[in-house]
Amino acid sequence: MGKTLAEKLWEDHVARRAAGEPDLLYIDLHLIHEVTSPQAFDGLRLSGRKVRHPELTLATEDHNVPTLDIDKPIADPVSRLQVDTLRKNCAEFGIRIHSLGDVEQGIVHVVGPQLGITQPGMTIVCGDSHTSTHGAFGALAFGIGTSEVEHVLATQTLPLAKPKMMAINVEGKLKPGVTSKDIILAVIAKISTGGGQGYILEYRGSAIRELSMEARMTICNMSIEAGARAGLIAPDETTFEYIKGRPHAPKGADWDAALAYWKTLQSDADAKFDKEIYLNADELSPFVTWGTNPGQGIPLNEAVPNPASFSDEQERRAAESALVYMDLKAGTPMKEIKIDTVFLGSCTNGRIEDLRSAAQIIKGKKVASNTRMLVVPGSARVRLQAESEGLDKVFLDAGAEWRSAGCSMCLGMNPDQLKPGERSASTSNRNFEGRQGKGGRTHLVSPLVAAATALKGTLASPADL
Amino acid sequence: MEKFISHKGTAVPLRRSNVDTDQIIPAVYLKRVTRSGFEDGLFAAWRSDPDFVLNKKEYNGGTILIAGADFGTGSSREHAVWALQNYGFKVVISSRFADIFRGNSLKGGLLTIILPQDEVEALWQAVEADPKVEITVDLDKRTVAYAGREIAFELDDYTRWRLMEGLDDIGLTLRHLDSVEEFEQKRASFKPKTLPILS
Numbered sequence: 014m015g016k017t018l019a020e021k022l023w024e025d026h027v028a029r030r031a032a033g034e035p036d037l038l039y040i041d042l043h044l045i046h047e048v049t050s051p052q053a054f055d056g057l058r059l060s061g062r063k064v065r066h067p068e069l070t071l072a073t074e075d076h077n078v079p080t081l082d083i084d085k086p087i088a089d090p091v092s093r094l095q096v097d098t099l100r101k102n103c104a105e106f107g108i109r110i111h112s113l114g115d116v117e118q119g120i121v122h123v124v125g126p127q128l129g130i131t132q133p134g135m136t137i138v139c140g141d142s143h144t145s146t147h148g149a150f151g152a153l154a155f156g157i158g159t160s161e162v163e164h165v166l167a168t169q170t171l172p173l174a175k176p177k178m179m180a181i182n183v184e185g186k187l188k189p190g191v192t193s194k195d196i197i198l199a200v201i202a203k204i205s206t207g208g209g210q211g212y213i214l215e216y217r218g219s220a221i222r223e224l225s226m227e228a229r230m231t232i233c234n235m236s237i238e239a240g241a242r243a244g245l246i247a248p249d250e251t252t253f254e255y256i257k258g259r260p261h262a263p264k265g266a267d268w269d270a271a272l273a274y275w276k277t278l279q280s281d282a283d284a285k286f287d288k289e290i291y292l293n294a295d296e297l298s299p300f301v302t303w304g305t306n307p308g309q310g311i312p313l314n315e316a317v318p319n320p321a322s323f324s325d326e327q328e329r330r331a332a333e334s335a336l337v338y339m340d341l342k343a344g345t346p347m348k349e350i351k352i353d354t355v356f357l358g359s360c361t362n363g364r365i366e367d368l369r370s371a372a373q374i375i376k377g378k379k380v381a382s383n384t385r386m387l388v389v390p391g392s393a394r395v396r397l398q399a400e401s402e403g404l405d406k407v408f409l410d411a412g413a414e415w416r417s418a419g420c421s422m423c424l425g426m427n428p429d430q431l432k433p434g435e436r437s438a439s440t441s442n443r444n445f446e447g448r449q450g451k452g453g454r455t456h457l458v459s460p461l462v463a464a465a466t467a468l469k470g471t472l473a474s475p476a477d478l
Numbered sequence: 479m480e481k482f483i484s485h486k487g488t489a490v491p492l493r494r495s496n497v498d499t500d501q502i503i504p505a506v507y508l509k510r511v512t513r514s515g516f517e518d519g520l521f522a523a524w525r526s527d528p529d530f531v532l533n534k535k536e537y538n539g540g541t542i543l544i545a546g547a548d549f550g551t552g553s554s555r556e557h558a559v560w561a562l563q564n565y566g567f568k569v570v571i572s573s574r575f576a577d578i579f580r581g582n583s584l585k586g587g588l589l590t591i592i593l594p595q596d597e598v599e600a601l602w603q604a605v606e607a608d609p610k611v612e613i614t615v616d617l618d619k620r621t622v623a624y625a626g627r628e629i630a631f632e633l634d635d636y637t638r639w640r641l642m643e644g645l646d647d648i649g650l651t652l653r654h655l656d657s658v659e660e661f662e663q664k665r666a667s668f669k670p671k672t673l674p675i676l677s
Contacts, residue, residue: 029657034636037651039661041669049555051511062648068673077509091509098511109672130670142554142578158556158582160647168651170658174634176577206496207548207574240551242577260676267668274666306496306551327495327547327595334494424553426505443552445500447523 015281017178018247019213022153022278026136028170035172041135042069043165044121045108047099048076048426049140053163054102064106065169071130072103072110075120076141077426080389080416083113092427106166119392119418122146122360126230127394129259133248133275138165143360143442145236148245149229150252151278153213155243176242177287179212180280183220185294190475192370193228194362194440194459196220196292197235198300202310204290209241212288215280216246220294226255227366234361235442238307247279299474301347302444302457304335309444311347313462313474319343338446339454340434347472350456354437355386355467356449357460358416359423362440363391367460368399372407374464374475379411381470386413387429389421413467425450438466479587481644484616485568487541488609490531491602495546499579502550502558516557517564536609542569544601549590550579559586569615571622573598584637585647589615591622591631600627617642 016024029037043066050072057064064070077092087093096113103110111117117124122143125131133151138144142156161171181200201208214236221229229246236244253272256262263271302310303317309332311318320332320343336343341350357363357371368390380386388408390396396418399405405415422429423441431437431453440463444455456472465473507519524530531537543562549572550558559582562570570588573595583590593601604611604625613624617638622629640647651658 028661029654037654037657039658039665042672048508052513052556055511055513056648060648068671071672076505089509095509095511109675130672132670135669140554140556142552156554156578158554158559158578158585160556160582160585164648164651167648168655168658169662170651172647172651206551207576210548210574210577237552237578240548240576261670261672263668263670270666271668274668306498331495424500424505426508443498443500445498445552447504448500451504451506451523 014285015283017280017284017286018151018215018278019153019178019243019245022134022136023175025134026153035174037170038136038173039170040138040165042071042125042130042137044125044137044139044144045070045072045162046075046121046141047095049159050102050162051095051098052159053166054106056163057166062167064108064166067107069169070108070166071125072099072108073118073121073124074099074113076420076424078113078419079427080419080421080429083417116393116397119394120360120363120420122234123364123391123395126150127259127392129256129262132256132271133252133278138171142237143234145242145244146230146234146360148233148236148243149226151245151248151275153243153245156237177212179209179214179288179290180286181214181216181290181292183216183218183292183294185220186223187220187294187297190461191297191299192459192461193224193231195297195300196294197232198302198307198310198457199292199297200290201235201239201307203292204239206238206306206308207240209236209239212241214239214241214244216244221246222249225366226251227364230364231361235307238442248275299459299462301462301472303339303341303347304332305338305444305446306331307442307444307457309335310457313347313472315347317341317343317345317347348477350472351436351470352384352438352466352472353435354431355384355463356422356437356439356441357386357463358389358391358421359441360391361442362460363389363395365395365398367440368395368404371460371464372404374461375411375413375468376407378468380413380467384467384470386467387416387422388413389416390418392418422449424448425453438463438472479644479646482587482589482617482641484614484618485541486612486614487568488539488611489542489544489601489605489613490537490540491605492531492543492545493602496548496551497545498552499550499555499558500552503555503561508555508557513560514564516561520561520565541566542571542613542615543567544598544605545570545572547572547574547595549575551576554578556582556586559583559588563588571598571601584641587641589617589641591615593622593629593631597629
C-alpha cells in the first residue's frame, strides 16, 4: 500500500526504532525564540550538555519585543531580561541569532521561509505551536514544549509516537474576496478545535494547488487551531519557484539533487488516510469568528448563532459563555458588530501579500473615526519590502499605525494589547479570552476583511464598501 | 524528574471545555526565565472572580484538576504545565487533551489522564457533593479510584515506565547516540545549514 506524504517524511527521519518505544525522529531545523528557550538552555548548563548542532539551529526575537522605538533599550525590564537571556545563550552556545534591529529579524515562521531555510522534506520544530506554518513547503513541522526544545538542542532528535493521517480535500475555485484564511477558518469550524487531535493534516485538492506559497502558509499555520500539531501541503512548482534563489536555497548540483528528492514528496495515489474531510471552495465566503475559540466561526453574512441551536451540551455551554464574554446577542448580524481595533499582522497573515491585499482596499481611503488600525509586518524584510512599494504610506495616509516587526497584538505579550472590553478584528490565529489583552474581545478575519472593517468601523468585506 | 507511582488527594472541578493555554497562563506571565513561580499566573483572568472554583475554600489544597474536554489547546507554552505544578496540581483529568499540552505534561511529570466524558461528569458530581472525597490515582495499576469506585485509564507502557522511574528523556536518548550518529552519516548534503550565514 502507498504512503501519505507525512508518512514518507516520518520514515525518512527515523533515526532509531525499537518495539514498545516511540520513534526517535531526526530534526533538520530547530528554530528558537526568547520565550520558550531560556529554561531549556538552563537545563543544558545544569547537566553540562552542549548544543549538538548549532548549525541546524536559528534564533530570532519576536514574541516579546516592542514594535515601537526598537532602536532604544526595551522599556520593560522583565522583557529586556528575557531578550538579553536569549542573546547570551546564543553567544554561549554558538547559535545564529537575528536580534531586534537586524534586517533578518522577525516572526520566526516568517523568517525561516524568507531565508529559504525552510525547504520540502525537512523536519522543523520550534517552541511555538504555529511551527505548523512551515508545512506549506511539504515539511513535517510542529510546535514543541520547552522540555522538547532542550531535548532537540542536546540531541537533534525527538522521541515521538507517529500520529494518524487526515486529508483535508478542498476542491473548486475560490470566489473573489475569499482567501486561504477563509478556507482554514471554515475547516476549523467544520472539524472543531479538537478535530485534528492526534493527526497530521494534509491539505489537498485543486483549490489548494492554486494558492501562492504565502496563502498556503496561512492555512498550515492554523492547523494547530484545528487541534493538529502539524499540517502540510505537497510541494510543487509554486514551492520550488518560491525557494529558488533565496539565500539558503540549494545551489548548482545541490539544487538538482534537492529538486529530484522534493518531487517525490507527494502522497501516493493508493495512500490511505485515517480520515478524510471534504470542502467545496466554490461555496466559501469570507469567514469570521463570533466566539472565544477558533472553531466558533461562521460566514460573515450570517448572524451570531443561538447557543440553543447546538445539540452537544458542552458546545452549547461553551457558546453561552462565549457570548457573555464577547458581549454579543444571538441573532445580531455579524456585520453590525462595531470594531475598536483592527490588527493586521502575525505569523498567520503578516507577510507581504497580506499587506498588499489590505493596502489595495485601504488605498486613498480613511480608517473609520472610532477605529484604530495597527499594521505590524511579520519581519523586518517584509517591512522594508512594503516600504519600497509605498504600502507604509498607504496605511499611514489612511490613519493606520505602521510598526516594526514582531508577534505584537497576536498574543498581547508586548505593550500592543487590547484594553478590557475592547473589540478587535484580527488577522491573527486565536480568539481566546484575553489573548490580545485582558478583557479584550477578538474576531478572527482575513486581511481583506480586516481592511474593509477598518474603513467601515463594523465587520465588513470589501464587497460591502 | 520526581517518580510518579501513585497519588492520593482531593480534587478541583473545573466545569469548562476548551480551556486553552492562554487561560491556563496568559502571555504576560511568560516573561520569567526560570521554571518556578508561575502559580500566580495560573488561570489569572478567572482568579479575580470570587466564585471561580480555585477561590472556593472547600477546594483548597486540591491536587487533582478535573477539567472539561479539549484541555490545553492553543500555544505550546510549557509554562502552562509549570503553572499547574507550581500551584500544586499533580494530576489533570479530562476527556480530551490537546496534543502539545499532553506531551509537555507527560514530559514534565504532570500526569494527564483521559477518561470518558460520563466518568468526568460523575467525578464532577462526586467532588461537588463532597469536596473532601479522596481520589487515588495509581499509575502502576492505571486506575482512578474514589468512593468505592475504580476506573481504568489508558497510558502507553513506555510513558508509564518513564514516569514511574522518573527518567529524563534526554538521558534516555543519549544512550542511543550511535543510532543518531549513523543517521547523520546518511543525511543528504543538500539539506540547509544555518551557519555560515548566507545572503
